[in-house]
Amino acid sequence: MRVVQRGFGRPADVLSLEASAPDVLHPGQLRVQVEAAPILPMDHLRVRGLYPLAQETPGVPGSVGVGRVLEGPDPWLGSRVVLPMRSGSWASERVVPVDGTLRLTHEVDPVAASLLRVNGLTAQALLDGLDRGSWVAMNAATGGVGTFVLALARRMGVNVVAVARREEALEGLREAGAALALVDDDGWPEAARQALGEPVHRALDGVGGASTERLGALLADGGRIVSFGAMSRESPRVRVSDGVYRGVLLQGFWLNRLDRMRGDFETGRILNRMVELGIEGRVDSTWALDDLHAALERDRSPERRGRVVLVPGTVWS
Ligand SMILES: NC(=O)c1ccc[n+]([C@@H]2O[C@H](COP(=O)([O-])OP(=O)(O)OC[C@H]3O[C@@H](n4cnc5c(N)ncnc54)[C@H](OP(=O)(O)O)[C@@H]3O)[C@@H](O)[C@H]2O)c1
Structure with missing residues (x-):
């Protein structure tokens, strides 16, 4: 299952949940089961077409995600990773390039880790x-x-x-x-x-x-x-x-500018250091992909306290 964005506008008008055949895996890519994907202010902007790095449409939204590598070369296979930025994390499974993927070197809760990127x-x-x-x-x-x-x-x-x-x-x-x-x-x-x-x-x-x-x-x-x-x-x-x-x-x-200047190795090192030190953000709530529109609603609610996170592995329908 994946969220597909067609055009730009209000989420209810341009986002839908769709079943999809698995993507073909090419050399230099990883198949990742997405475990956690936070909803960020930049995601709202990208759905509406207001962010400088535009969302491809049709395409899968979701700027940040954490998951487990299901298919790919050693040492990636079985690892928990942070997906490359803007690779479409609002899906249960994604094929992503190795470039830009960060390996989590410590055991960590995927929801907590998804807030770090x-x-x-x-x-x-x-x-x-x-x-x-x-x-x-x-x-x-x-x-x-x-x-x-x-x-x-x-x-x-x-x-x-x-x-x-x-x-x-x-x-x-x-x-x-x-x-x-x-x-x-x-x-x-x-x-x-x-x-x-x-x-x-x-x-x-x-x-x-x-x-x-x-x-x-x-x-x-x-x-x-x-x-x-x-x-x-x-x-x-x-x-x-x-x-x-x-x-x-x-x-x-x-x-985005800093990421480009310092590269994946340094970005991954700092992120893993934060995991090691137990530096955590705050999670408001977690939602299955089926509940995307309710999750987006919660994200805009004044009652929200912390990050709203999609957990795409949990699809109930
Ligand atoms: N430059 C970058 O690389 C970068 C990286 C990350 C984030 N950002 C940007 O930084 C901003 C904050 O991101 P975030 O992830 O911390 O957002 P967030 O978790 O959604 O929190 C939003 C914060 O802004 C406050 N707020 C919301 N509307 C406001 C308004 N009209 N006037 C004053 N305060 C308001 C909220 O206060 P309440 O608690 O009262 O609602 C809350 O403290 C966003 O614009 C995001 O796009 C930029």
Whole structure:
């Protein structure tokens, strides 16, 4: 079984679950039984045709997946692997190139491992180079990336100022290790500055718009905002008083560019290190492929807490 996307638009209009004959396996390829495939913000964008790396149509959506190699050369056969990015993970079985496939070297729950490829590796890159005892601020702290930022920062001894749009999320952020958790309103940068008494040199922005401005207002002179997402659908912006007079920088980050620069070996090494250290994200719920539309609905629900993950091996019909 596989989800097939025909055209771009609302999921109900362009996605259907279809039975399929097994794909032919060629040299340099692996047949993988997909065990877990998270639904990511980029998947919604690709279904609607709004992501820079377009979904092929007709084609199988699903940017990230983890599974077991059913057919392929040694040492891959029987291994648990992370599928290459955007290889169509919303299916019970996929034939994928060896290039871009990452072998998981430790025994790990496939659902937990499926969160690492995008959310985990993005968080790791966003924190890269920060010293123990330093401070970082971030918005969208309750999200998939934010959850990994908190888990990794705790491990690295980096202090996080976490902001979220919901008051009721703050207690959970503190429990997850945030040194300071605040609602993302106009007053928070000043409140944080007074509470910290320490300079913050890096801020991580997954929201854009006025939320980016507020991160910039907290930063020390010459500090850097790393923009990785725009959940508000607004471009990030920096106030003239921060950007011009205080040298606050705005820099973009895209995991796709980093993947290309560092290659599969290094990407796999870092991902496996996170498994080894027990760095985990948060799973909201798991769904069989048959329940795709309910899973997509859940993913858009304000009640969602963590990642919604498809478990394609479980098809009930
Ligand atoms: N550049 C890259 O390489 C890269 C890699 C990974 C992700 N991303 C992007 O980063 C962003 C976050 O990804 P994610 O996986 O963490 O997403 P996620 O798990 O779906 O979480 C979304 C987060 O954004 C918040 N949010 C949603 N709508 C918002 C709005 N209108 N205003 C303010 N906050 C809002 C949510 O807060 P609530 O808890 O209040 O709902 C939650 O914290 C997405 O845009 C994604 O595409 C980029």
